[in-house]
Amino acid sequence: MAYELHYWPSIQGRGEFVRLALEDAGVDYVDVARLPSDQGGGEANLASWLSYATPPPFAPPVLKAHDKIIAQTAVILAWLGRHHDLAPVEEEGRMWVDQLQLTIADLVAEVHDTHHPISAGQYYEDQKAPALARAQAFRQERMPKYLRYFERILAGNGAGGGGLAGAAITYADLSLFQVVRGLQYAFPNAMAAMAPDIGAVLTLADQVERRGRVAAYLKSPRRIPFNEEGIFRHYPELDE
Numbered sequence: 001m002a003y004e005l006h007y008w009p010s011i012q013g014r015g016e017f018v019r020l021a022l023e024d025a026g027v028d029y030v031d032v033a034r035l036p037s038d039q040g041g042g043e044a045n046l047a048s049w050l051s052y053a054t055p056p057p058f059a060p061p062v063l064k065a066h067d068k069i070i071a072q073t074a075v076i077l078a079w080l081g082r083h084h085d086l087a088p089v090e091e092e093g094r095m096w097v098d099q100l101q102l103t104i105a106d107l108v109a110e111v112h113d114t115h116h117p118i119s120a121g122q123y124y125e126d127q128k129a130p131a132l133a134r135a136q137a138f139r140q141e142r143m144p145k146y147l148r149y150f151e152r153i154l155a156g157n158g159a160g161g162g163g164l165a166g167a168a169i170t171y172a173d174l175s176l177f178q179v180v181r182g183l184q185y186a187f188p189n190a191m192a193a194m195a196p197d198i199g200a201v202l203t204l205a206d207q208v209e210r211r212g213r214v215a216a217y218l219k220s221p222r223r224i225p226f227n228e229e230g231i232f233r234h235y236p237e238l239d240e
């Protein structure tokens with residue numbers, strides 16, 4: 001039985017971290033909200049499904065896998081990692097990958113807050129002045145701190161061509177790829193300036209992008225392009 005991903009149909013958003021893991025694992029899944037509305041797709045059907053799903057999810061993405069309903073991106077990925085060979089088998093390694101993913105989740109929340117520093121419920125245009133200040137602090141302090149942290153881990157693992165948790169690629173590596181491409185889309189100037197400091201991070205992103213199923217997915221219509229509705233938005237004034 002195919003898994004069901006329940007997520008907003010027109011953005012990558014946090015759902016993309018789950019899509020990448022499902023695609024890389026070669027798992028059969030339905031991106032339900034992207035179906036036509038008479039087959040259960042669309043935002044209205046998603047909202048309705050979320051309102052009666054049990055246990056009740058706070059927000060998408062949600063994965064339905066057999067009889068399980070799993071919310072929270074990091075928990076979904078931990079489950080997929082365990083069941084589809086995208087995480088170490090032993091407990092210590094699994095916990096390390098969980099930690100990496102939660103750090104990525106923190107980074108993703110900070111990226112979101114560069115364009116919505118006051119409220120997710122207000123338009124960007126209505127919070128532009130604080131967004132400019134927030135984005136400047138993000139570009140100058142937070143983004144370098146996060147990316148140098150991942151660089152330090154990868155450099156410490158040596159030049160073996162592996163990922164954050166050693167030789168085998170895990171879901172945290174797929175997520176770091178997504179973050180790198182998202183940051184390059186949203187903040188091309190700041191990311192170009194940082195490139196000399198984060199060579200191993202950029203190499204890992206390229207390596208993930210070349211993985212067979214990931215590469216096929218990225219070329220397919222299933223990959224929604226970055227846009228200004230998602231988490232990684234390109235507003236040139238936030239990258240000056």
Ligand SMILES: N[C@@H](CCC(=O)N[C@@H](CS)C(=O)NCC(=O)O)C(=O)O
Binds near residue numbers: 013014015060072
């Ligand atoms: N911590 C949750 C956050 C989920 C989340 O914020 N989902 C967004 C879309 S990316 C949403 O629809 N939020 C609705 C809301 O917060 O009211 C996760 O990582 O899955």
